[in-house]
Amino acid sequence: MKITEISIKRPSIIIVLFIILTLGGLFSYTRLGYELVPKFEINVITVQTVYPGASPAEVESSVTKKIEDAISSLESIKKVESTSLEGVSIVMITLNNGADVNFLLTDAQRKINAVINDLPDDVKTPSLSKFSLDDVAIMSLAVTSNLSEKELYDLLDNKIQPVFARINGVAKVDLIGGEEREIQISVDPKKIEGYGLTISQVQQIVAASNLDFPTGNVSTRDNRTTIRLSGKVTSIEELRNLPITTPAGVQIYLRDIADVRDGIKEIEKVARLDRQNTILLQVFKQSDANAVAVSEAVKKTIAVHDKNGKVISGVEKDYAAQNIKILVANDSSEFTLNAADNVIHDLMIAIALVGFIMLFFLQSLRNAAITMVAIPLSLIATFIGLLLMGYTLNLMSLLGLSLVVGILVDDAIVVIENIHRHMEMGKNKVRAAFDGASEIGFTVTAITLVIVVVFLPIAMSTGLVANILAQFCVTVIISTLLSLLVSFTVVPWLYSRFGKLEHLSKTSFFGRIIHGFESGLNSFTHWVAGLLVWALRTWKTKVATLFLAIGLLFASFILIAKGYIGSDFFPSIDRKEFFIQLELDKDASLEKTNLLTQKAEAYIKSKPDVKEIITTVGQSSDGMASTTGSRYKSEIHLILDKETFEGNPQVYSAKLKREWENKLIGA
Template sequence: MGIRRDNTSASSNWLVERAVSRPIALCMITSAIVVFGVVSLMRLPIELLPEIDRPTITVRTELQGAAPEEVEERVARRLEKALSVVSGLRRISSLSRIGTCDVILEFSWGQDLSEAIQDIREKLEQANLPDRAESPSILRYDPRLDPVLLFGLHGPADMGRLRVIAEEEVERRLETIPGVAAVRVRGGLEEEILVEVSEEKVRNRGLSIELISRRLAEENFDQASGLLEDGDVDYILRVRNEVVDSEEILSIPLIREGQSVVRLGDVAEVRRSFQEDRVITRIDGRPAVFVEVLKEGDANIISVSKSVRERVFGTPEEQKRFELWQAKRAGKSVPRENNWGIQFGESGGGGVRRPDHVASWLPPGTTIDLLSDQADFISGSIRDLRQTALLGGLLAMLVLYLFLGKLSTTLVVAIAIPCSVVVTFVPLYISDTTLNIMSLGGLALGIGLLVDSSIVVLESIFRKQKELGDPFRGAVEGAAEVAGAVTASTLTTVAVFFPIVFVEGLAGQVFGDMAVAVVGSLLAALMVSLTLVPMLAARAPGLQEDHLIETIEKIPPPAKSKKSMKINLFSLMGPILWIHNRTELLLLGIGSFVMSFLQLILLIALKITFALAKRSRHLAGGPLSLAARIIGRTETIYLRMITASLNHRAVVLLVAGAAILVAGLLIPRLGSELIPRVARGEIEVQITLPVGTPLQVTDERVKRLEQAIGQLPGVHRVVSRIGRDPADVEASSQGEHTARIQLVLSVDGVDAASAENSLVEQIIPFGDDLPDALLKVQRPRLFSLRAPLEIEIRGPDDSELERIERETADRLSAIGLVTEVQTTTAPGSPEYHFRPDRERLARLGISTREISDALQSKNVGSVATRLRRQQRQIDVRVRLREQDRSSIGKILATGVAVGPSGRSIPLEELLEGWTIEEGPSEILRIGRQRAKVVSAQLAGFDLGRVAEVIEADLNSSIDLPDDVVVEVVGQKKEMERSLRSLIGALALAVFLVYVVMASQFESLLQPLVILLSIPLSVVGVVPMLWITRTPISVMTSIGMIVLAGIVVNNAIVLLDQVNRLRSDGMKMNEALIEGGRKRLRPILMTTLTTVLALIPVTGVLSRLPGAGHLSMLVGSGEGSEIRAPLALTVIGGLMASTLLTLLVVPVFASLVDIKARPQEQTQ
């Protein structure tokens, strides 16, 4: 049952021999692939996140002025009925608020949302919505479409003027930048023209507001009326009657009275104003307008950020020119030649041209600030990964140098690493994978793994060269000997990534990019180890001082003839020769001189290099000698241990089994979470006041909180949004009673996570100063959109749901494992309920709908038309004067036009009465029935443990009716789905590993022995996660899948050697001992290099004391939270599995008595 070596060995020998014998061809092929890799890298889009196709679609419908109950009855229920049959739908819910209904459709992961949207459009046509309901909008949230840059514009101008500046100066200039998809302006005041109607004058003339709105729309008209062919010319017929200013509005005729015409100016006043505030925006307490920049889907976020920044603030040269331009404009003297090397004239503008960037065209005193830029975090993550990869590679090289003791041999692997990494970018580009925090994390993990193949091959070559004394023959035979084992070990690691296609939920979305990066780097490393490494290793012995110096000195020096002396002389007389057009002689002279100079420089460089190498070898003699003694001592100890283990097999297996059992029992104590939180130095404070609180009241309350928070240490900037921008499609739960304060922290030289935690603890007590408000402090999450813990309560009886909701919230607060407990039942909105007099309305021919429309037009008014002003559209709003609508009594006293005569009847005469009631602020429905939700944040405990405790407590403490369902959802449900899917993927990965090994070894028994390494790795994973307080998450689960393909490599290399020794006639125990001795060194080298390369990935080095001063070397740890659990899992599992594999696997192999295959015994 030894491995078959005929076909495999022949193909491996052929590949290695061709690589070693044709170095120039191999170098050219390698160079070409590396060039392709560099080109691919330059073209790869850069994103913050992978392409997460979150299977959620929102259908939003506006029903202007409708109460939540009316929205539920007339919109939500009808949409739910029509959309519940959409193909692939997993969950449907709706939220009915004042004038708005959101129906949220959740699909299974992997669902084609384009087809789902088409299906939704078809079903919406069947929904019987009210006539006054606007057409439903289909919204699809994609976190990659969040603004990549956020600017703040502030200054002495009023908010209306700032809005105009933002739209006409900033937005217009930024939209033309390549890669920018859209620019959105938030905040400020939008201009509008108010037509304020006098109720008394309208009533006296028998007019109505509806008539005025209609006449405005009719008179502001611009429409094409077809084509007219006149001779050889086609003319477009166009009727244009556009209103251009307020004077024209006043002159619009309304009706005719006798011989005179009643014009709009006779019954109304027209003035320029601003729309009522719906959102207030501030930066550090100063009123401001925000400008959001969105990028195109395939654009490079770093390039877009750089281009936008330069367009806004200018290049350094443009900034200097702007300073000079300002100085000239202020009448200050500017020297013709200044320190910046820019020359200007003296008179007038003197050639001082105004720069074209946005900041240079802003009015005096107006400033634009960059508030946030996603590219900063991405650039930091890329920079950190580059530094950790470099440090990991250096640590791996140090291990190799200590084990091999030869610098030339170590440099072979040092060359293989960058080649493998650069080649990896080719499959990333081909598979449309972006550079994001997950694919970059895969590259960082790959760097820790890709040296394994090269180390095993190089160690075998190193040993063969010593045995044979021939570097070329040793390179070929050494590489060919382990080619099969290296290929098998690489394929087992690659195989574990194939089950990704079966992983559901968020894990499957984020794991894909990492899998492509790791698989690409490993396959590249395999080819490099079987081609480039043997070729370089065959020539490594020639990289000695004497050999190289002799080779360089063999280059013939320039001839000492008179002609050559003339050429060298002429080469120093370039200008003179140029004047005399001696171009040919000039080129010959320069070439000869340069070649002589390069030869001299190369000889000097080699002398210096080898002098330093000798010095370093002298200095490293002590460490190398110590390392050699340690390695020798380790081999001696290992031989004793493996001999003892083979003599006490039962004890070894019992200890190993007990260790696995204990580790398995400790897994539930580790806790669990969905995705680790990434500290980005940002905190968001959400304030919710009672529904119905006016915007100005909310603003005054928030101002005081802003001032208090802004004085806290570590707060760099305070960015506030009070209210809700109507254009903000994601903020459906916000209104005039809500506010968001975004805090940007100063984290230079400080751990971002610690800074965030400290600030959160200081902010939470501020909620006591807002007794009737809910204050929620949260940190941005990368992947999940839901609270960590949500408890859904569904049932038909609203009062019963509210009771259970209150009891649930009380139990959560009493348990003490969560904070910020919130319920969906909020104080209702105050409402005026009017009861129309149906009989009188019927006699007068008036509908209830007309009464409702009259109330709306008299109170808030309506937009009758829009005026065009340059590139902007300005609303013309018609409504009553302030004094005619200042109270409900005055509004009800206004008249409604009745009948053909147009006589006016007061509204109050058409009503039976009215009362003040409190209606629900929102109505939530889940699964087509009313629901309540209690949400909470975790108080430092893991999600899995908290959910388990809460479920048990609620089941025992709350009495539930038969028709009420209580379910714990939120991130907990997504976590369960993802982890369950990952466990299945792990099982499938183990099966694929077995398939690969069985095919390679042509045995069904040997792979079972090797698979023992996987459970042995758990012995190291659990203590590592326990010590570092890392809970089980999607990332640790992915780490276990990766481990399944890595830890078997050591056992494959070990048993491959044992099989070779058995085929040569050695007895089983002797083969196990000798195989372990021969493979101890490469196994230790691969393990140590992988572990040391992964240590920087965990970010632990950046948190050591004094690491801030070494950030250029150890990295800043930016984004390491997302990578650390995976790296820690691999490190712990690999260390334990390696130690136990060297002892337990031989014991288990001896028990099943692995024998050589019959065909090899007969050879």
């Protein structure tokens, strides 16, 4: 083959090529992001509409049906599901496979905008969203200080939350819990009736007095000055002294007819960390951001410590006077990073084991080393392809790298064995390297292409499963093709320079180990051959063998049918943590939900294996977190102690659920 001839005669070209590929692969590795699983899209669009105070029946007739009618003409619809709750309408549109979700999201927005005027006046603008894994918070931060809850919430909302939102890669930061400040005006109905005023008139006067608007400009020969009327209310006292003219022409003040006080909004969500009230900051990353990098940036924004552990910069330093302390309650990127590190560790073990096996079967340290060169050269260069394809280091791509380790040496083994055969024929190592590689070029290419054609259709297909497996398949294809290139270039070149015939002596230490292994392998192959001879000896043994094979086949099907072997879309991941969601009757108040959740928390904390619990009352992670109709829901994120707990979290959660059935009445 021409490429093999070039590699042997002009190796500088091949050396430069693989130096470039190796350096490019190392650079690409540093640019790749970390994810737990590959990004995949579920073709679902959700339309969420808030109608404050409306009953489920009113929501269905006034909102849900009109939105369903509006989106009914949308293309590629598979099915439409709607849910009408108190104060909120949720319409879920499932699209066909292959549908352009982004285009249909825009089209659905246009169709809904056309019927907005037909909705009741109090209805909030419908919000459309598509399903994404990035809709789940990657971090939860618990904030404490010496301020009151109202002052702390105001500080977080106006000063600290925007600091985290400006971090590169952060999509949004949500505030959960706390007491939000609200200026409350309680009007005395008897007093306004005595003055001949109505509630709507008072409301219009207050609204009109709290406006800023431009009034024009004044121009002279030298300059031009813009004039604006600043009418915003700046203090409670100013609002109390707001003048109001009655229909009789008498001027009174707002304090004469109403009680104005600095209060708090009605609490809709409560957050706790280990049963202690707190305010949670939930950090969401952008779809193309690296979760690990975002997590590190958030931690640096919280506080940067010197060698002595003293805070030298960050939010905690800037607000030290308020004793602001921010605790990372939960960080999903830690599990992602640990999972990736574990797979990389397993990958290193696999490479070592492959090298160990090559040493025993090739019976030459030199040949095993030449063969093993194919693994790092192919794996490192594969990162270039992953970066160009926009992939990340996740369980699928890393699994592909682990699986392909054994495949990468296949081509090199075949090439080296044939070169070795030619050297045994009396050829010099240069001639043997060229003839040996050229002779089996078609065979080795066919071996590689068989692997490629298995994974290529999956990588090119569409659908949910194909989206998840695409990175796995492409990783295998790229690394396998690179191993083919290595086997026809680097392997013949190395053998033409360093290869030689080796005969192991049975007297040497290494020779005794290799010959002992070969003796054991021969004994095993003779036992298998004897088993085959027995199976084919007579017609009785043939029938017995056939029935045994059929019996094992049917037994395997029975194991699946009887449920001994289950099925799941994703294998369960043992993170030593799980979520507990409580749901009460739809008319339950936030206080009742909170009380029942506190009972659950007290029971959980009595368990010795529980390390930490993060509680949110008034929302749950079922896609309705921001709706007003979730005051009857709560969620407890239970984190087990990874050092002491050795059981199965699924079994633990099932037992916990059974224990609660008779204790948490009403949930």
